[in-house]
Amino acid sequence: MPESDSRPASNLPPLSLHIPEPRYRPGDTPDFGDIVVPEVGATPRPSEDSKPDAMRDMCYGLVRVLDFDGQAKGPWDPKIAPERLRAMLRYMMLVRAFDDRMFRAQRQGKTSFYMKCTGEEATSVASTMALDRSDMCFPSYRQQGILITRDYPLIQMMNQIYSNRGDHLLGRQLPIMYSAPEHGFFSVSGNLATQYPQAVGWAMASASKGDSRIATVWCGEGSSAEGDFHSALTFATVYNAPVIFNVVNNQWAISSFSGFAGGERTTFAARAVGYGIAGLRIDGNDPLAVYAATQWAADRARTNNGPTLIEHFTYRSEGHSTSDDPSAYRPSDEPTIWPFGDPIARLKQHLVTLGEWNEARHEAQRTELDDLVKTTQKQSEKLGILGHGMHQPFETMFQDVFEEMPWHLKEQCDQMLAEQEAKFGPNWKPE
Ligand SMILES: Cc1ncc(C[n+]2csc(CCOP(=O)(O)OP(=O)(O)O)c2C)c(N)n1
Numbered sequence: 053m054p055e056s057d058s059r060p061a062s063n064l065p066p067l068s069l070h071i072p073e074p075r076y077r078p079g080d081t082p083d084f085g086d087i088v089v090p091e092v093g094a095t096p097r098p099s100e101d102s103k104p105d106a107m108r109d110m111c112y113g114l115v116r117v118l119d120f121d122g123q124a125k126g127p128w129d130p131k132i133a134p135e136r137l138r139a140m141l142r143y144m145m146l147v148r149a150f151d152d153r154m155f156r157a158q159r160q161g162k163t164s165f166y167m168k169c170t171g172e173e174a175t176s177v178a179s180t181m182a183l184d185r186s187d188m189c190f191p192s193y194r195q196q197g198i199l200i201t202r203d204y205p206l207i208q209m210m211n212q213i214y215s216n217r218g219d220h221l222l223g224r225q226l227p228i229m230y231s232a233p234e235h236g237f238f239s240v241s242g243n244l245a246t247q248y249p250q251a252v253g254w255a256m257a258s259a260s261k262g263d264s265r266i267a268t269v270w271c272g273e274g275s276s277a278e279g280d281f282h283s284a285l286t287f288a289t290v291y292n293a294p295v296i297f298n299v300v301n302n303q304w305a306i307s308s309f310s311g312f313a314g315g316e317r318t319t320f321a322a323r324a325v326g327y328g329i330a331g332l333r334i335d336g337n338d339p340l341a342v343y344a345a346t347q348w349a350a351d352r353a354r355t356n357n358g359p360t361l362i363e364h365f366t367y368r369s370e371g372h373s374t375s376d377d378p379s380a381y382r383p384s385d386e387p388t389i390w391p392f393g394d395p396i397a398r399l400k401q402h403l404v405t406l407g408e409w410n411e412a413r414h415e416a417q418r419t420e421l422d423d424l425v426k427t428t429q430k431q432s433e434k435l436g437i438l439g440h441g442m443h444q445p446f447e448t449m450f451q452d453v454f455e456e457m458p459w460h461l462k463e464q465c466d467q468m469l470a471e472q473e474a475k476f477g478p479n480w481k482p483e
Contacts, residue, residue, distance in 0.1 A: 072311030074382065082383050084391050092119040093126025097344075100352040104330045111321040111331035114365060117340035120393070122401035130182075130344040134408040140181055140339055141399050141409070142417060144173040147197045148396060149421040150206065153429055154213055158374040162437040163213050165227045169194045171369030171387065174339040174395035175300050176270070177201050182346035183268060188258075190238045190251035190269035193228055194300065202235045206428045216436030217443040224449070245271050245278035248297070252287045255295035255353075266294040266353040268346075273320050273363075274305020277313040285327040285361070294353035296346065297329075297361040300336065302368035307381040321363035329359050336364030337392040339399045367392070443482055446472060 076082040095115050098107060117128050124131075132140070151168040158166040169176065176197030180189065189198045199209060211218035213227040221231060231239035238247060238254075251269035258265050275281065276299050288295050299320045303310050313320075324331030330352065334341045342364060349360035369387040371378045378384075403409030436443040450457060450465040457465070472480065 072309070072316055074309035074311065076383050076386065078379060078381065078383055080383050082386050082389060084389060087391055088114070089391060090114050090116065092116045092123075093128075095126070095128065097127035097348070100348055100355065101357045102330065104324065104328050104358075107330045107332070108325060111325055111333055111363075112319055113333060115332060115334040115341050115345055116338055117335075117344060118338045118398055118402055120398075122398070122405035124340055124402060128341060128344040130340055130347060132340070132343065134403065134406060136181070137399065137403055137406075138408065140178060140343075141396070141403060142421070143177045143181075143197065143201045144339070144396050144399065145417060146421050146424075147173045147177060147200050149418070149425045150196065150200065150209070153422075153425045154210070155374065157213070157429070157437075161439065162433070163215075163227050164438055165374055166213065167193055167228050167373045168370050169196060171390075171394060172300060172302055172336065172364075172366050173197055174342045174399075175298065175336050175364040175366060178339040178342035179268065179296075179298065179346040182343045183350055184265070186236060186265050187350070188236050188238065188251070188254050188265065188267045190247040190254070190267060191240055192244070192247070192271050192275065192300075193240050193242075194272070195270050196228070196230070199230060199232060199235060199237055202237070204232055204235050204237070206425065207432050208232075210429060210432035211435055214432060214435070214437050215443065216432065218432065218435040219444070222448045222451075223444040244275040245280040245284075247271070248278075248280045248284035249287060251297075252284045252291075252293050252295050252359075255293040255359075256287070256291050259291070259294055259356075264354065266296065266350060268296040268298065268350075270298040270300060272305055273299055273301040273303075273310050273315060274308060274313050276320055276323065281323075285323070285329060285359075288359040289327045289329050292356065292358045294356070295359045296349040296353060297324075297359060298364060299323075299361065300364045300366060302336075302366050304368050304372070304378075304382070306372045306376060307378075309382075319363060321361060324361035329361050331361045331363070333363045333365060335392055336366030337390075337395045337398060339395055340402070365392070366395075369394075445482060 090113055095113050115128050117124050151170060154166045155168055157163050176195040180198045180201040191198055212221055212230055215223035229240040247269055251267045255267035301310060301320050319333055321331040321333035332345045334345045345362050352360055367387060367390040400414055446468060447465055450461045453461060
């Protein structure tokens, strides 16, 4: 043994590896009593040009505006007019109605796949409402609320989910991987966190062109463990990019609890500290806190004060996707005992407390939105559902791989068309 390695190891304790384990498994009685819930109004609101190191405490606290009695309080209260609060409630309810309907469509075999965002509606709807329409959003697959808040046609979302004749992505993408750049909604990619550095690049381009638009990007807490997350934060801090990073900490990444992404030792907002980026940790089930934090970060970015990372502390109430059964890895009552409640119920209660809403209006709106979703679904289904033909001409499969089709793709396309003709005849078209 070389001299330098000769330290006697005999009386050192054996090393051991820590394997994170969620506290509660199916059959256990979960208890979230130890989650620190600061008083509403107790968290100060620093100015939008604060230095990131003055924001340190914000990364470990929790910005809250709505208390559990439905009152808005404190320096973060964005003081939104009732009309706009009702619009926010309507969008969140529409997202939920849409999710419920599309989930059912998958169970009926009309589409291959769907993902809901139940319980997380505020993290996309309220933040989108705090942005300008021309700001660019880089979503993960769980921010359908952005499209809905920007009044994107529901039928186009459904056509994409059904990969039908009306699908403007021509059936090339997995259901829910929407793309609507003209609505400020960047194409959803299946590869987690790739949108993070892309959003920063977009924000850098905006700044380098002297534009006034900013970028916002979302990922889950699980995805924050990807290398792209690090690249994005590094580029953003180096170039002071006008970007808002949203980490939706819904506690779960499929069956992995947040501890596997580093959540046992620190908060996700605290990742901002090491990069010299402003960090905010907020109650993600409080639509007013989401709105206020986004507005703060947008003002900061727009005035060249740099990027912000917002951790939305929330809970994924349902399965990860239609392919997931959460009862296999967590207690079934966890979503209902989550201490921050439901974002829709909380905004509803706030409006009722203000005297701007009531039970009858709520029920009427729910019925109206269910009907809207149902009617739109019928229209979309006329353009095709799963298993009822291919709906898109086969040759579209070869288009847009490159801007211009190279010779070898043309050759493959011609070969396919010749086989199609031999099999189905010259006038055949997909249903
Ligand atoms: C690079 C990459 N790794 C793994 C996957 C498989 N995958 C899809 S979703 C997911 C969990 C992501 O969890 P989180 O980021 O917390 O977001 P959530 O689904 O909770 O919204 C995983 C591992 C993937 N799509 N891409």
